[in-house]
Amino acid sequence: MTVLAIADHRRGSLRDVSYELVSAGRQLADATGGDLHVAVISGNVEEFGEKLNLTGVDTVHTVENGEEFNHDVYAGAVEALYDEVDPTVLLMPNSVNGLDYAPAVANALDLPLVSDAVDFSYDGGLTAIREMYGSKVETTIEVDAERVAVTIRGGEWPAVADTGDAEISAFDYSPDGDLGSRVLGFEEVAGGDVDITDADVLVSVGRGIEEEENLELVEELADALGATLSSSRPIVDAGWLPPNRQVGQSGKVVTPDIYLAVGISGAVQHVAGMKGADTIIAINTDPNAPIFDIADYGIVGDLFEVVPELIEQFE
Amino acid sequence: MMKILVTVKEVAEVEDDFEIDGLGIDEAYLEYDLNEWDDYAVEEAVQIAEAGDDVEVVSVTIGPERSEETIRMALAKGADRAIRVWDDAFESVDLLDVAAKTRLLAAVVEKEDPDLVLTGVQAADDGFGATGVSVADEVGFEWAAVVNELDLDADGGVANVRRELEGGVEELTEVDLPAVLTIQTGINEPRYASLRGIRQAQRKEIAPMSLDDLGFDASALDSPIALTGMSEPESESDATLFEGDAEETAAQLAEVLREKGVGAQ
Ligand SMILES: Cc1cc2nc3c(=O)[nH]c(=O)nc-3n(C[C@H](O)[C@H](O)[C@H](O)COP(=O)(O)OP(=O)(O)OC[C@H]3O[C@@H](n4cnc5c(N)ncnc54)[C@H](O)[C@@H]3O)c2cc1C
Numbered sequence: 001m002t003v004l005a006i007a008d009h010r011r012g013s014l015r016d017v018s019y020e021l022v023s024a025g026r027q028l029a030d031a032t033g034g035d036l037h038v039a040v041i042s043g044n045v046e047e048f049g050e051k052l053n054l055t056g057v058d059t060v061h062t063v064e065n066g067e068e069f070n071h072d073v074y075a076g077a078v079e080a081l082y083d084e085v086d087p088t089v090l091l092m093p094n095s096v097n098g099l100d101y102a103p104a105v106a107n108a109l110d111l112p113l114v115s116d117a118v119d120f121s122y123d124g125g126l127t128a129i130r131e132m133y134g135s136k137v138e139t140t141i142e143v144d145a146e147r148v149a150v151t152i153r154g155g156e157w158p159a160v161a162d163t164g165d166a167e168i169s170a171f172d173y174s175p176d177g178d179l180g181s182r183v184l185g186f187e188e189v190a191g192g193d194v195d196i197t198d199a200d201v202l203v204s205v206g207r208g209i210e211e212e213e214n215l216e217l218v219e220e221l222a223d224a225l226g227a228t229l230s231s232s233r234p235i236v237d238a239g240w241l242p243p244n245r246q247v248g249q250s251g252k253v254v255t256p257d258i259y260l261a262v263g264i265s266g267a268v269q270h271v272a273g274m275k276g277a278d279t280i281i282a283i284n285t286d287p288n289a290p291i292f293d294i295a296d297y298g299i300v301g302d303l304f305e306v307v308p309e310l311i312e313q314f315e
Numbered sequence: 316m317m318k319i320l321v322t323v324k325e326v327a328e329v330e331d332d333f334e335i336d337g338l339g340i341d342e343a344y345l346e347y348d349l350n351e352w353d354d355y356a357v358e359e360a361v362q363i364a365e366a367g368d369d370v371e372v373v374s375v376t377i378g379p380e381r382s383e384e385t386i387r388m389a390l391a392k393g394a395d396r397a398i399r400v401w402d403d404a405f406e407s408v409d410l411l412d413v414a415a416k417t418r419l420l421a422a423v424v425e426k427e428d429p430d431l432v433l434t435g436v437q438a439a440d441d442g443f444g445a446t447g448v449s450v451a452d453e454v455g456f457e458w459a460a461v462v463n464e465l466d467l468d469a470d471g472g473v474a475n476v477r478r479e480l481e482g483g484v485e486e487l488t489e490v491d492l493p494a495v496l497t498i499q500t501g502i503n504e505p506r507y508a509s510l511r512g513i514r515q516a517q518r519k520e521i522a523p524m525s526l527d528d529l530g531f532d533a534s535a536l537d538s539p540i541a542l543t544g545m546s547e548p549e550s551e552s553d554a555t556l557f558e559g560d561a562e563e564t565a566a567q568l569a570e571v572l573r574e575k576g577v578g579a580q
Contacts, residue, residue, distance in 0.1 A: 010480065069486075071458070094444070096480045099436070099497070100460035103413060103445035104452035112539045113413045115443045131548070132441050133329045137340065140544030141410075180457035180491040190483040201577055225577050237501035243483070250479050258575060272481075279575065281568065282554070286331040288547070295554040297571055299564045309565030314578045 001034040001122070004087035006078055007052055008095050009043050010069065011186065014051055017093040017152070019159035024120075024152050025091050026056035026160070031122040035059070037085050039171070041077045042066050049168045057166040061085070063173050072179040074101040079108055080173050087147075089126065094151040096250075106149035114141055115151045126150065134267055135290045153268065190243040190251065199228035201258045204247055204274070206232040208263015208284065208303055212240045218262055221307050224314040230254065232264045248273035263303050266291025283307070317367065317469055319360045320429035321374045321394065322420060322447070323353040325385035326440040335545050338409050349385045352435025356498040358505040360433050361393035363467060371395050375423050377416065379405070383521055390516035391508035397521045398423060404526060404533040410542040413445045415535065420446065421453040422529040430469065432495040436461050444497075451495035458495040459488055463502045 005025040007018040022038060029036045035058040040048040045062035052060045061084075063077045078101065082090060090109075092102040094116045106113035114120075118138075119129040126143040128150065196202060203222040209215060215235075222229040229245065236246040247254055249269040259277035264270060266282070266289055274280070275294055282295040283303050292298050299306055325347050333344035349357075357374065364370040374389040375398040376382055386397045400419055405411070424432060434447035451458035463485070464477035469492070478486040479499050490496070508516070526535055557564040572578065 010484075015481075071460075075452075096461050096478065099444050100448065100458075100478070103447075103449035104458070106445075107414070107417060107449045107452040113443075113445055113449070114540065115413070115445050127543075130442075132545075133327070133340070134439060134442075135548070136329050136333070137335065137545050138548045139542055142541050142543045143539055144541065145539035181459065182489045184487045184489055186480075187477075187485050187487065188483060189485055225572065227577070233500065239504065249481050251483060253482065258572070258577060281571075288331060288550075292554050292556075293551045295552065297568065298552075298554040298556045299568060300556060301561060301564055305561035306565050309561045310569060313565055313569035 001029065001032040001088040002037065002085060003029045003034065003089045003091060004037045004039065004081060004085045005091040006093070007038060007040040007048065008093040008097060009040065009048060010097070012044065014048055015093070015095065016159060017095055017154040018052065019054070019161065020154065020157040021091055021093060021152065022052070022054050022057055022160040024157040027157070028089050028120070028122050034088070037061060037087065038166075039063060039078070039081050041074055042068060042070070053164050053166045053168060054160045055162040055164040056160060057164050060166050060168045061171040062168065063171050065174065068183055069097050070179060070181065070183055071097075071101040071104065072181055073175055075104045075108065076175045077173045078105045081171060082109055084171065089122070089147070090149045092149065092151045094153050098151050102149065102151050109149070111147055111149040112143055112145050113149045113151075114143060116153050117150050118153050118156045120150065134265065136288070155272065190246065192242060192244040194228065194244055196228055196230045196245060196247065197252050197254050199230075199254070199256050201225055201227035201260075202230045202247075202254060202256045203227045203260045203262065204230040204232065204264060205235060205262050206264030207234045209235070212238070215240055217304070217307050221262075221311050224311045227258075227260070232270050261291050261295075262307065264291055265289045266294065317370045317431070318427065318429040319363060319370060319372050320424060320427055320432045321353070321356050321360045321372060321389065322432070322434040323357060323374050323376050323386060323389050324350045324435070324438045325376065325378050325382035326350045326438050328439070335547065338542050338545055347381065347385065349388050350435050350438050352437060352439070352498060352500060354505045355500050355502050356433040356435050357389045357392055357394060358503045359465060359498055362503060364393065367469070373398065373427060373429070375400065375420065377401065377411070377419055386521060387516045388508060390519045390521075391512040392506055393512065396519055398524055399521050400524045400529065402526045404536055408536050410441070410538070410540065411536065412538040412540040413443050413449050415538050416446045417449040417453050418531070418535050419529060420450045422531070423524070424450060424454045430493050431467070431474070432456065432493070434495065434497050436497045436499050447495050447497040456493045456495050457491045458497075459490050460497045461499050462496045463499040465496060465502065
């Protein structure tokens with residue numbers, strides 16, 4: 001069976017998930033002794049093509065077309081590549097850009113779509129593992145179709161780093177007609193006074209804090225510990241803290257010595273921003289909260305009881 | 316006259332302690348609510364309607380009778396009317412896959428012929444994060460996924476959006492109308508329904524639509540994708556959990572923190 005994986009890049013560099021797609025794709029191709037094709041669309045495809053010449057890749061297709069991601073170009077190019085390569089499995093990243101073209105491609109090609117897979121195997125058909133209810137359960141999904149489109153979650157497969165001996169081949173594609181969407185530019189957000197990425201100790205607050213008024217409690221804790229205050233997304237969405245305090249996939253990636261998560265469940269998009277902390281500590285009422293899976297120390301308890309006691313310890 | 320269609324979904328929230336019953340979570344541990352992302356999509360549509368004149372907001376859901384409560388929330392917040400797609404045939408389906416949802420919602424879009432469709436980025440329960448963009452392809456609309464700012468220029472026939480990418484970077488994109496936009500949390504501040512809104516919602520129409528009404532039979536729900544297992548993930552935790560009451564656990568944690576030099580200055 002042939003696997004076609006689509007690389008992800010942005011503003012001049014390949015994103016990590018591109019290297020993970022290679023090991024995920026190789027895993028499936030190995031199951032049937034097939035070939036792994038990787039495609040990279042737009043940007044500096046010559047440089048990207050060389051970087052994607054990795055162990056396990058048989059062919060790299062480079063599609064030259066503009067600098068940055070545009071979903072109309074991606075959708076068209078992936079569909080054209082699909083016709084050319086004729087893969088059994090079409091692998092794409094479950095990145096924000098993946099969300100912007102993979103469903104359109106699957107629908108246009110009439111392929112069943114399994115999104116956000118964290119593991120899979122192939123035995124005549126694809127069996128995938130994906131989470132539901134914000135990581136509370138794992139589900140098994142079986143696909144009873146010859147061909148399938150899958151998007152993979154970042155950080156679940158090892159990244160392939162070793163150079164291989166793939167054939168690199170340019171694939172001619174140009175969209176017909178005008179594009180219905182135009183990328184006009186990019187903007188870095190979340191600047192400002194505080195840089196949470198500089199902090200050695202972060203006290204990070206989540207939805208468990210319930211009310212804006214209660215933020216005082218964690219501010220006091222941060223003061224007592226000489227720490228900086230950061231947060232999960234809902235706190236920023238609610239406007240209780242500015243965007244520069246948000247940790248996670250769409251916020252900041254932090255690597256402090258100590259990360260104290262207070263009332264944070266540990267959703268994947270949050271963990272993406274803090275799993276590199278040296279010591280992770282969680283205070284949460286839910287013993288099953290995923291944050292405990294990555295924590296070094298934890299208190300299963302009510303933050304409104306524990307935090308005041310902790311403040312007292314440092315006064 | 317402009318029409319905005321907002322898709323909403325009633326999602327189950329799971330209690331901290333729960334049990335799995337076959338291929339689902341035991342009903343006793345579930346609470347139903349409007350999907351968080353859809354709440355922002357409804358708010359965005361209502362704000363556009365309030366800022367313009369002659370904008371109709373129609374919300375559509377696929378869901379059982381129970382979900383009327385949820386869709387009434389959208390009406391109470393300002394949607395003008397609602398459509399609820401359901402049929403007995405749904406009862407026997409464990410998982411409605413993206414393709415099936417796409418077929419149903421695309422049929423509604425074709426009936427309603429809106430200028431703009433707003434969906435949430437994802438549903439908090441199954442989290443496929445794919446329906447909006449898939450529907451766009453099906454009906455031939457343009458689209459943008461993970462939108463956290465929207466500036467509509469209906470006369471110019473475009474929507475100027477910001478797409479929230481990873482790592483605090485936003486993409487500024489111009490999208491031709493009609494379009495489907497998947498709305499990210501934080502794009503606005505969803506309102507609480509007012510008492511007046513809740514009263515008015517009681518009088519607003521929730522039109523039922525069966526498979527037949529949409530021109531389908533039960534095969535529209537067929538899917539090659541089957542849910543065949545559900546389990547609680549094995550805990551990978553090797554965390555040291557402090558035992559005791561609040562004072563005791565706080566004292567133990569304080570000791571660890573001090574050892575690591577916290578609060579030493
Ligand atoms: C495209 C995309 C990008 C995203 N980017 C980010 C991102 O950058 N950063 C981010 O954080 N999220 C991000 N999210 C959202 C993410 O999926 C979660 O919704 C979010 O992280 C949840 O935040 P939380 O843990 O604070 O809230 P919840 O998940 O609601 O968790 C609250 C926790 O508090 C606990 N709790 C409640 N009461 C108490 C109490 N009294 N004492 C102690 N504990 C208590 C609960 O047990 C629960 O575990 C993104 C989502 C999407 C779709």
